[in-house]
Amino acid sequence: MRWIILLLIYAIVDIYSYQALRSLSKNGWIAVAYFIISAIVVGNLIYQFNQPSGDGTFTGARGYAIGIFLAFFISKIILTVIMLGEDIVRVPFAAFQKASGGSENFTIPSRRKFLSTVALGLAAIPFASLLYGMYKGRYDFRVLKYTLYFEDLPEAFDGYRISQISDVHSGSFDNKNKIEYGVDLLREQESDLVVFTGDLVNNLASEMDDWKSLFSKIDAKDGVYSVLGNHDYGDYHEWDSAQAKKDNLNKLKQTHAEMGWNLMLNENRFIEKNGERIALVGVENWGIGGFKKAGDLEKAGEGLQKEDFKVLLSHDPSHWEEEVKKHDKHYHLTLSGHTHGMQFGIEIPGWFKWSPVQYRYKHWAGIYEEAGRYINVNRGFGFLAYPGRVGIWPEISVIELKKGPKPA
Known part of the structure; x- marks a missing residue:
């Protein structure tokens, strides 16, 4: 029909x-x-x-x-x-x-x-x-750099740099040289921390078999941390059995470990520097509009105090709008992906930004701030469905944390 x-x-x-x-x-x-x-x-x-x-x-x-x-x-x-x-x-x-x-x-x-x-x-x-x-557009990787100011950032982390990629969707790749260039571009940033904010595959963990060795090269002084996105659970594939679906997810989790990535499943870790620390928090996917809500922010934030400086990894930016930005524990910075910027739009940096996806997601690409709390929505490293990108290019985000008031 x-x-x-x-x-x-x-x-x-x-x-x-x-x-x-x-x-x-x-x-x-x-x-x-x-x-x-x-x-x-x-x-x-x-x-x-x-x-x-x-x-x-x-x-x-x-x-x-x-x-x-x-x-x-x-x-x-x-x-x-x-x-x-x-x-x-x-x-x-x-x-x-x-x-x-x-x-x-x-x-x-x-x-x-x-x-x-x-x-x-x-x-x-x-x-x-x-x-x-x-x-060409689908592999036209761009490095977008942001500087964010926080008055309560621990002194030791003034100038701390975080690189973020999201939405790899490895099952869509068909050019190893181009992906190698993107990975090398990420490594060249030499950030203190690298994070991945979900959707490593389209459906199957096996999609990463040919790419594990390449993505294993990604490293940082304070490690590589990751979370799951909606596609990682295999919800969009017709499985022979519930056990097969469960095995696929377990294999994908193992893939993160084999690449040296620290997969965070509703949990938190502290990163320490010169006697001070910030909290890195990772939740499973949580999204509105029918997407999986496996994320548990309360569980992920167990043991954290409101005064702790916190960076949250959460795949779907609707989570920030619905739960995170108004949470009592004050999550300073949230890093998300999911939207891909719809892989189509028009952007003139600092002047104009438009994509049809903005009629679905309030926060869909780049940095947003409300009441001193920030979210960065990464435009994605890979692509899905439409095998290309127009105006919204594949992105590596580099965020520098600075201590002090936001410049006027």
């Missing part, structure tokens, strides 16, 4: 968007080519989704089918909107002409070639962008 609905929507958009091309040329071969390409694109999508998928996710040929479909479909939606806008004007105009006696026949004015040309130009922007995002 879902494919029938998709095909109906696609057919309507396809036929309507074709009007822009038809107004420029009525060549029959152009029409044939247009609709053949459309049929191939949607046919390939349906075909790929009806093939067996060992990991049950949108990777490989299935991922590319999604990406190509989106490139065509979004571009055609733009054409459709513009053509519809023109019809909203020209059809009532023809009706008015008829009603006022200006014309004996009801004749709709021809489409304007100029408007169709502009429409095609505008539609070419997302089309080219989405193809570029698959070709």
